[in-house]
Amino acid sequence: MTFTQECVIPVDRERLWDFMMEVPRVASCVPGVEAVEAVDSGAYRGSLKVQVGPIRLALEGTITVEERDRNAWRARMRAEANDRRLGGGIRARLGLTLAPGESGTRLRIDTDLAILGKIGEFGQPVIKKKADAILAEFARNLQTALAV
C-alpha cells in the first residue's frame, strides 16, 4: 500500500536536508520511536512502539539510507521491523523529496508499506490509516523541531 504526505517546513532546503540526513535525530520525530543508533554508515537500528486499537506493536528493526542525492534534493530510505511476540512486522520504502515552497521547504514523503504476517490478519486498511496518521504527526513534529 502506498501513500503520500506533504508539508511545509519553515526552514531553507539546506537546513532541512542536513537535519533529514541525521537519521537518529529525524527518527526521534516519529511518534513511538525509541533509541535509534547507527550500526554502520547509512544503517541504523531502532525500535518503534505503536498501538493500533487493542493491538500493541513493539517493532524492532533497521533503517537503511539507500540513496542521498543532494543535487536532486531526493533521498530514499528503507525500514524493516518485526514484532517478535506477535510474529509479524512491516517493510517500508520511504522516498523524501525537498522542494522550495512559499515560506519554507516543501517536504514530500512517499511511502510504500507492507504489513507482514499475523499483524495483517487484523485488517490492512486500519493499519494503513494508522501509518498515515503516524506520518502526519511526524511531519508536525518536524515542523516544531525545526521551527526554533
Added chain:
Amino acid sequence: MAHRIVGQPVGKLEGIGKVSGQARYSGDVTLPGLVWGKALRSPLPHARIVRIDTSRARALPGVLAVLTAQDLPDILVGRRMFDMPMLARDRVRFVGEKVAVVAAVDPDTAEEALALIDVEYEDLSAVFDPVAAIKAGAPVLHENPAAYEGAPAERPHPNVQSVLRFKLGDVEAGFGQADRIFEHTFRTQLDHQGYLEPHAGVVAIDDDGRIQVWASNKMPFRLKELLSHALRRPPEQIRVNLTPIGGDFGGKGSLMDLPLAYHLARVTGRPVKMLMRYAEELMAGNPRHPSVITMRTGVTRDGRIIARRVKALFNSGAYAAFKPAPSVNLGGTAMGAGVYRIPNLLIEAFCVYSNNIPCGHARSPGEPQMVFAGESHMDMIARELGMDPADLRRKNLLRDGDHLANGHHLEHVRASDTLEAALKASHYAEPKPGPWIGRGMAMTHRHIGVGFTNARVRLETSGAVTLSIALPDTGTGAHLVLCQVVAEVLGVTLDEVEIEVANTDDFETDSGVGGSRVTHTGGRAAYHAAEKLKQQIESEASKHGIPAGALAEIARAAAKDGRTLEASHFYDAKAHADVTSFTAQVAEVAIDPATGQVTIRHFTTAHDVGTIINPIGHQGQIEGGLIQGLGFALMEEMKTEDGRISTLSLGDFKLPTIQDIPPLTTVILQDQVGPGPFNAKAIGEGSISAVAPAIANAVADACGVRILDLPITAEKVYFALREKVAR
C-alpha cells in the same frame, strides 16, 4: 422402468452419525501420545531465505521438534507436476509458503513456538499479474520448470506451467467467412472452495514401521501413491484410513501438510495432528484459479457462429503442484465453446506462474470462469445483432451427432429442450413486473465423469447385506446411492444393506471422488458386484432347495459348507459415454439504481438428467452448487495486494448465508440414457457454472450495464450506471 428403491426420496444413512455428532472426521481422530504440528509461513511473496534460527523455538517447554528444509530430504511434491517443496528450501515464492514446522504438546504451544523462529529473508523481485508474468523480462519463479517431474513439454515462457489447446476446423478461415466479429475480455476472481472443514490430517507410525494416515482427502489410493512418492516409502507401507470429509468441492485431493506430519511423527516418535486454521486455508489452500479470458467470435448475418477463438490466462500462483490433470491445466477450458456447435474453433488456456497462492481444482474446474465469459459474450453478441439472446442460442445449440471441443461425440442431446424448459418455467417471454427488473439466461453442460471403483458385497448369515467400498464420504450422499443400488438389485430393503467403509489395505485401487463420477463408477461397481452375488444366492438356494428369498437361511447353509457368499467387482469406465447433461438457468434480478445493489428476485434452473437414484440427494447437489455459483457471482472474492491476501477470515471473505438465497424453481428433464447404474447421469457439477453469467445478463437487461469482471458487486453496478448516465 419402475424401481422399488431406486428413485425413492430416502434420507441419508450417514445422517445419524452426522446429526448426533458421532461422525469422526480426520480432525477428530485422537491417539495416545498425540502431538500437534503447526507450520511457519512466509510473510513475503518472493525472497531468498538467508538464515533460519530455530533455537529459541526449540527451547520452549512443550516443543518436541522444529524442522526446516535442511532436516528433510530434497523432494518435490505435487499431484501431477512435482514442483513444490514440502518446506521452502532457500527460497519462498508466495506469502503463506511453509518455511518451518513445529511439533508441540498442544496447538497453542506450537503457535507460540512459531513466533520464536527467526527467519532472515532477502527480497527478490516478484510478479503478481498473469499478463505481466509472461512478458519478456518478467521475474522468473522457477529456473527450469521443464526439469520438474510431470512437467508438460510446451513452454512458451518460463512462467508458463502448461498450455491446453482445443481445435476444430480452421479458425482463421472461419473468421474470413464471418459477417461480424465480436471480441470481449472477461475477468474472474480468486475464490476459495469454501468448505467449512479446514485441511486436517493425522499421521502415526506403527511399531512395525507402517504409516497410518487419517486425512481429509477424497482420493485415498492416489494419496497413498503420492505419499509413497513424497516419503520414498513403498506404497504397501502406507495405510490411508477413510474418514468423512467436511466438504471438498475439488479442494481436498492434495497432500497438503501430510508429508510434514509424517516427518514430525518420525522425529518425535509420536502421532502428529496438523489442522490448518481457516486463515491458513485462505492464504495457502488451493483455491479456484482467477482468470483473464478473451473471447473472439465470428457470426454470419443471420446469427450463426462460424468461428471462435478463446484465449484464457489462469493465474496459477507459485506452484503447479495442486493440479491433478495430466495436462496440468483446467479441463473446463473446453467450455470456451459453450453448448454450441462451432465449426471453426481454437481454445488456448495458459496456466501461469506468479508470486501468488498456488491454485488447484474447485467444483467443475475452469468451467465457472469459462462459462461466465462465454455466456456473457453470447448475450453481448445478441444485443449487438439486435437478436433475442434466446434466439441466438437456439440457432447455435449442439445437436445429436455433434462433437465437443475435446472430441467427445454426443448423442441424446437435449440442449434445446433444456433451454425451452427453463424459459417457460421462468416466464422469460412475459412482460417484466416493473422498471429496473431484468431477466438473463445462461447455459452449460457437464459430462458424466469416468474413473474406476472396487466394490464388494457380502451376504451375512443374519440375511443382511454388507457393501464394502473405499470411496470416502464427501457429503454427496454417494454411500446411500450405492446402498440403494445394491438393495434394488438384490431385492432387499434399504435397512438390510449395511455400508462398510474400507481402507486402502482392503482393495487394490480406486479413483476416489471427483469429476462427477461416483454415482457412475461406484454405482456400476456396486451394481455388478450385487448382480454376481445374486447369482451365487440363487445357485446356493437351488442347491439346498431353499426359496431364493430366504437370505439368512441361504447364507447359513453356505456357511455350514464353509463358504461365504461374497462377490466383488472392479468397474473401470475408460472412455466418456456419448451423453452429457445440459443446464439452462434464468435469473430475474432487481437493481436499486441509487445503490447499485442487485437482488435476485427469482432463479430458475433446468437440468437434463438420467435416472435419479435419490431425489433428495440429487436436488441437494443442484441447490448446493447453485448457491456456490451465487456466491461466485455476487460476493466471494479473495482480495490480494502484492500477493498478500487481505481477506483472511470468513468475516472478510464472505460466503452466502441462509438469508441470501433466492426463491428457486427447479425443472428436471429425465431420460434413461446415462452410463450410470439404472441409466443414471451426473449432477454434482451441473448447477454452478451458469449462475454468474445468468445474473450478469439479467443485470444488463435490467439497467443496460455490463459487468465484465466478477464478482458483480453493488459498487461496480453503481459506478457503471453513473458512467452510463454521464454518457
Added chain:
Amino acid sequence: MIRLTVNGTVHELEVPAYRTLLDCLRYDLGLTGSKEGCGVGVCGACTVLLDGKMISSCIALAGFADGRSVTTVEGLAQDERLHPVQQAFVDAGGFQCGICTPGQVVSAKALLDANPNPTEAEIKEWMVGNLCRCTGYYKIVESIRSAAQRSRA
C-alpha cells in the same frame, strides 16, 4: 479448576486459562461433535448452548462456562432416540458433508425451544450465523419447518 455441566454431567477440570470452550469440549472431554470452522465466531460449526443460549464456543474461554451448563450436539438425542430436529435433518436432507451440521441442529433446537412455530423469515434470521457450503440452505429451512410440525403434532 473449572466446573462444567456438559449435557447434564458435571466435570471438574484443570485447564490452562487460554483453553477455549471448544477445545475443552473436544480435547479435554472428547466431545468432538462441535467443530472448528472459521475460528472467529462467524461460521457456527462450534455452536453450543450455554445455559440454554447458543454461543460460539471457539471464541469463548472455557473459564466463561465455569459453573454453567453446556449443551452440545451430543446432548440432544434422548436415550438413543434422535431429537426431532436431528431426525428432520436426516429425513429432509438438511446436511451433506455434515461438518456444519452439529452447529445447525443445536441452533435449530434453540430456535424451536424459543419459538415452536417460526415463519420462514424467522428461521432465516435465527440461522443466518450457521454457514453451510453444501446444501444451499433450502433443505435446512425445510428440515426446521418439518421439525416444527412434528413437535406440534
Added chain:
Amino acid sequence: MNDFDYRSPRSLDEALAILGEYGEDARVVAGGTALVTMMRQRLVQPRCLVSLRDVQGLGRIEANGGLRLGALVTHRDAEVSPLVQERIPVLAETFRRVATVRIRHMATIGGALAHGDPNQDPPVTLLALGATVNIRSARAAREVPLTEFFRDYYETALEPGELVTAVTVPAPPARSGAAFLKFLPRTADDYATVAAAAIVTLERDGVRCREARIALGSVGVTPLRATSAEALLGGQPLGESLLQAAGEAAKTAVDPLTDHRGSAAYKREMTAVMVGRVLGQAWEAARRSAQARP
C-alpha cells in the same frame, strides 16, 4: 493463545482494583467476541484477563426517564427487552441488526463501546439518540457524552483503570421519530458498508422540523454525527430535495476507508443515499407520533 492470569472478580470495586494492580498488562473481557478472537490470532497477549462475567449489578436495563443499560447487558438482551422495545424501539431494532443471534448472546453493550470499533451498529443509534457513557475507576465516576467518547480507531476516552458501567439514553422527545439503516450490499451477515441513524423532532405544527440528529457508522475512524446535514433541517418541512441536500451535506462529514465492504468513494456516495433514506423514515415516524400525541 499465550498463557495469562484469569481473574473473575465478583464486584466492580474488586475488578477496578485488579485493573489498578496490573495496569497496561490487564485486559477486561465481557462477552469476549472481539478480544478472545484477537487473542486467538495472538494479536493481543495480555498478562492478565479480567472477566466481568461475575460482577454483580451491571446487567440491568432500567427506565430512568429514558433508559439505562448496564455494561453487561448483551446485544440480545437489549434487542428482546420489552422495556427497550416499548420506550425506544429504534434501539431494539438496531441491536437486532448486529451480526448473528449467537454473537448477540455473547457481545455486551459495555464491551462494544469500549472496543471502539467504528463498524459497530449500536453506537450509531446511541449517538443519534444523544446517549452518555457512565464510567468508573477505582477513584471516581464520570459521565461522558458519546459525542466525546470515541477518539480514534478502537480508541476511546477510557483511561487505564477505567471501566464502562452503563450507557444512558434520554427519552426521545414528543413528536419525534427515529430510524436506523444498515446498508449490506454483500451478504446478510456482515459489517455495514454504511450505517445511518436519525431522530427527527417536529414543531407543534407536526410538519416542520424542530431538531434532527443524524449519526453514521463505517464511514470514518469513529462513529460520527453529520452535523453539517443536521444544520439544514431546522425549521424545514420534509421534501425530497431537502433529504437530498442533507445527504449531500453528510458526505462532507465522512472520511471513509477503502476496505472489503466498499471503496472510500462508494461509501461516500452511499452516505448520501442512506442519510436521505433514514431521515425520510425518521420523519415519517415523527409525523405519526405527532398525529398520535400532538
